Amino acid sequence: MGGTIRLFKFSGIQVYLHFSWFLVAAYELTQRKGIYSSPVWAMAEYIALFAIVLLHEFGHALACRQTGGVADRIVLWPLGGIAFVNPPRRPGAMLWSIAAGPLVNVVLLPILSLALLVAPLEAGVASLDFALFIRNVWQINLVLLIFNMLPVYPLDGGQILRALLWFPLGEIQSLRIASVVGLIGGACLALVAIWSWSFWLGILAFFIFSRAIAGWQYSKALVQEEEAKRAAPLVPTIPESERPTL
Secondary structure: OOOEEEEEEEOOEEEEEEOHHHHHHHHHHHHOOOOOOOHHHHHHHHHHHHHHHHHHHHHHHHHHHHOOOEEEEEEEEOOEEEEEEEOOOOHHHHHHHHHHHHHHHHHHHHHHHHHHHHOOOOOOHHHHHHHHHHHHHHHHHHHHHHHHOOOOOOOHHHHHHHHHHHHHHOHHHHHHHHHHHHHHHHHHHHHHHHHHOOHHHHHHHHHHHHHHHHHHHHHHHHHHHHHHHHHOOOOOOOOHHHOOOO
8 A cells, every 4th residue: 555645435445546657647648649639638548547447446346345345445556456355255255246347347338339429520620539539448448348357367357267166166276276377377478578578568467477376375375274273173162051150
C-alpha cells in the first residue's frame, strides 16, 4: 500500500491510486500523440481504461462480499487494478468472487457496441475523434476480457480454473495445478516480451511468474496446515450439562 493515495470510498470499499499511475499516464499520452486531434481525447481514453478496470475490480469485491468474504480495498496501478478479496474457503465462493470481474466486461460489451453503432461519423474533427474514442474504448474492454480469461494463474481465467478444479480435486491440488499453469504461462509471456522487445509485457510476465510461485508456496503452506491438524491430539469436549459440579 506504500505510495498510494486515497481516491474515494464506495460501499465500504476504499479505492487507492498508486503514484506511478501518473508517471505511466504521462508516458502513454506521449505515445498516443497524433492519434486524436486533441490530447484531451487521449487522456479521456486512458481514464476510460481505468474506469473499466475499476468497475471490473468492484465486480470482484462486491461478489466476494455476497459470499460472506472480506473485500475492503482496491488499488489502481499502471498494470491495472487489484481488488483485495478474501472469500470463504469454498470453491463456489471463490468461483463467484473471481467470475464476477469478467462478467462486468461482458455486460459492458453490448453497451459499448451500441455506443459504437450510434457514434456520429460526420466529417467534423470532433465527431471523428469521438467515434475513434468509442471504438478504442470498445477494443480496450474486449482485450481486457480476453486477456483476463486466459487460464493462467493469477489472471481471472487461471483463478476460475483453480475454483473449478477445486470441486473434484480439493483446495491444495487445484492450487498446485493452477500455479504450474501460471508458471508456464508466465514463462511463455516472458519469451514473447523478449521477442517483441516489449517492456510492459516483460513486467506483466514477471508479475504472473512471481504470483504463480507465491501460489505454489501457499499450497505447500496448506499441506503443512493439514499435516498439523492431523498430528494435533484430539481433546475431548464435555457438554456443560455433563460437567461435574463442586
